[in-house]
Amino acid sequence: MCGNTLCQQLAIKHPIIKAPMAGGVDRPELVAAVSNSGGMGFIGGAYLTPDQLAADCKSISQLTDKPFGINLFVPEPLPALPDNIEPALNALKPFFEELQLPPPTLPAAPASSFEQQLAVALNSGARALSFTFGLLPDAAMAAARAKGILLVGTATSVEEAIALEKSGVDAVVAQGSEAGGHRGGFLPGNAQIGTLALIPQIVSAVQIPVIAAGGIMNGQGIRAALQLGASAAQLGTAFMTCPESGIPDAYKQAILNSSAEQTRLTTAFSGRHARGIVNRVMDQLDQTPEAILPFPYQNSLTRPMRTAAAQMGKADYLSLWAGQGLGLARELTANELMIMLIEEMSANR
Numbered sequence: 001m002c003g004n005t006l007c008q009q010l011a012i013k014h015p016i017i018k019a020p021m022a023g024g025v026d027r028p029e030l031v032a033a034v035s036n037s038g039g040m041g042f043i044g045g046a047y048l049t050p051d052q053l054a055a056d057c058k059s060i061s062q063l064t065d066k067p068f069g070i071n072l073f074v075p076e077p078l079p080a081l082p083d084n085i086e087p088a089l090n091a092l093k094p095f096f097e098e099l100q101l102p103p104p105t106l107p108a109a110p111a112s113s114f115e116q117q118l119a120v121a122l123n124s125g126a127r128a129l130s131f132t133f134g135l136l137p138d139a140a141m142a143a144a145r146a147k148g149i150l151l152v153g154t155a156t157s158v159e160e161a162i163a164l165e166k167s168g169v170d171a172v173v174a175q176g177s178e179a180g181g182h183r184g185g186f187l188p189g190n191a192q193i194g195t196l197a198l199i200p201q202i203v204s205a206v207q208i209p210v211i212a213a214g215g216i217m218n219g220q221g222i223r224a225a226l227q228l229g230a231s232a233a234q235l236g237t238a239f240m241t242c243p244e245s246g247i248p249d250a251y252k253q254a255i256l257n258s259s260a261e262q263t264r265l266t267t268a269f270s271g272r273h274a275r276g277i278v279n280r281v282m283d284q285l286d287q288t289p290e291a292i293l294p295f296p297y298q299n300s301l302t303r304p305m306r307t308a309a310a311q312m313g314k315a316d317y318l319s320l321w322a323g324q325g326l327g328l329a330r331e332l333t334a335n336e337l338m339i340m341l342i343e344e345m346s347a348n349r
Contacts, residue, residue, distance in 0.1 A: 006171055006209035006231035009150055010127055011067050013038035014342055015226060017211060018334075019236030020044035020071030020130060021181060021321070024310075028056050030244035030334055032063035037338035042069040042130060050116040057124035067127035069152070074134035074186070075114040079294040081106075087291035088301065095281055095317055099308045106293075107300045122147050130154065134186040135167045152211065154184030157191040161202040161210075173234055174202045176214025180237045180263070180323035182274040190273055192265075196228070203229030217328035219344020235341075237323040242334045250313040251320055254279075256331065260324040269306070269319035271298030277320035281305075 002015040018034040020026065022044030031041030043060065045053045053070070060068050082088075085106055092104045118140055121129055129144050130152035136144075144151055153164035154173045161172045175184045176195025185191050193201075195214035203210050212225035213234040222233040239245060241252045258277050265273050268285035272295040276282065285292060292298055302319070309317035330337065 002232070004209070004231045006211070009170065009209075010040055012040045014338075014345075015230075015232035016040070016222060016338065016341055017069075017232050017234040018042055018239050019213060019234045020069070021236055021240070022046040022048075022071070022073075023319075023321075024246040025240060026056075027244055027246040028059035028063055030239060030242060030246070031068055032060050032066075033242075033244055033334035034239070034338060035060075035064045035066035035068050037335050038342070039338055040067055040069055040128070042071050042128075044071050045117055045121065046071065046073040046132075048117070050113055050120050053117055053120045054124070057120065057126065061125055069128035069130055070121045070124060070126045071130045071132065072114065072117055072121065074131050074136060075112050076133065078109055078296075081293065081297060085293065087288070088293045088298070091285055091288055091291040092301065092305065095305055099305060099312070099314070099317065101304055101308055104301055104304070106297065110296050110300055118143070122149065128152055130173065132182070132184040135163065136169075141168055155202065156183055156185035156198075157187065157189075157193060158201050158205045160185060160187050160191075161206050163187070165206045165208050169208065171209040171211055171231070172202065172206060173211045173213050174198050174230070176212075178215030178275075178324040179213055180275050180326070181321040182270070182272050183265070195225075199225060199228040199230050215323050215325040217323075217325035219341045219347065221325070222341060222345045237326050237329060238337065238341075239334060240322070241329045241331055242337060244334050248310045248313055248318070250315040251310075251318055254315045254318075254320050255322050255326050255329050258322070259327045263322055263324055263326065267292050267298070269298070269302050271295035274319070274321055275323060277322050277326070279318070279320060280316040
């Protein structure tokens with residue numbers, strides 16, 4: 001049982017948080033199963049329309065009466081496109097042809113739906129709102145506080161954690177470089193600090209609770225994070241191979257059949273640094289970084305390829321986000337995994 005301040009604030013029995021994973025991983029069944037097992041499930045809502053987010057939150061509430069959380073991306077100004085986007089289109093064209101898709105074209109700049117997503121989150125019954133890629137606008141912070149929702153920011157460095165604390169968040173996720181998916185950094189530079197080094201430094205620098213993230217796959221890892229001063233551990237890749245996860249079977253098999261040295265950071269699929277399993281598309285696009293558009297344009301540009309590949313079960317065209325701990329992935333239901341994590345965390349070894 002967990003009795004620290006963060007667990008009390010979140011009303012959870014165990015210091016285990018399922019990381020928010022936008023892009024189809026976070027089916028309501030997965031989020032609810034973790035919450036029902038005494039941890040806290042988060043839904044990555046960044047790519048969901050407000051209606052989709054509302055529907056998922058309703059489903060989660062029907063599956064559990066336990067606390068759950070929502071994660072959103074901090075809104076940012078759209079970056080400038082390069083004068084010539086043909087290299088980006090040409091780099092992807094062969095892959096589109098292989099999947100029998102029309103040639104890639106640059107979609108219109110996606111309109112921000114953050115305000116509408118936030119409105120849904122504030123009325124969803126969620127216990128916590130976490131956010132990534134920056135500091136939440138003051139108005140959003142105030143609106144969440146008025147609803148009694150806990151605020152959790154994401155930091156990849158001590159400086160970012162301090163900035164988040166000054167902004168008024170209730171807790172901070174310390175995201176080590178081992179973590180799968182997008183890097184949550186927002187200050188200049190691309191911090192690549194390992195979880196083991198990052199946790200105690202952030203714990204020493206801030207007064208608010210710290211949530212450890214990055215490469216944590218089992219109860220021993222959770223226990224180590226707590227011993228370093230974290231109040232809870234956030235696991236993502238560990239839950240991706242559960243049957244409740246929404247990723248394609250080809251993606252799950254890629255995780256189960258890969259090892260730590262087969263992951264690396266890339267901007268190939270989204271235009272933002274993210275850690276995933278190396279496949280053919282990543283390997284080829286990484287050779288010409290000048291042909292990769294900034295986020296969100298690259299993310300929109302590659303979406304038809306990724307969507308088709310998911311339907312066809314072709315992992316070579318997918319963004320296979322995964323952390324460096326993937327060699328410890330297990331094929332268990334979310335509830336079975338939670339039971340195992342709790343047992344391992346409590347074991348005297």
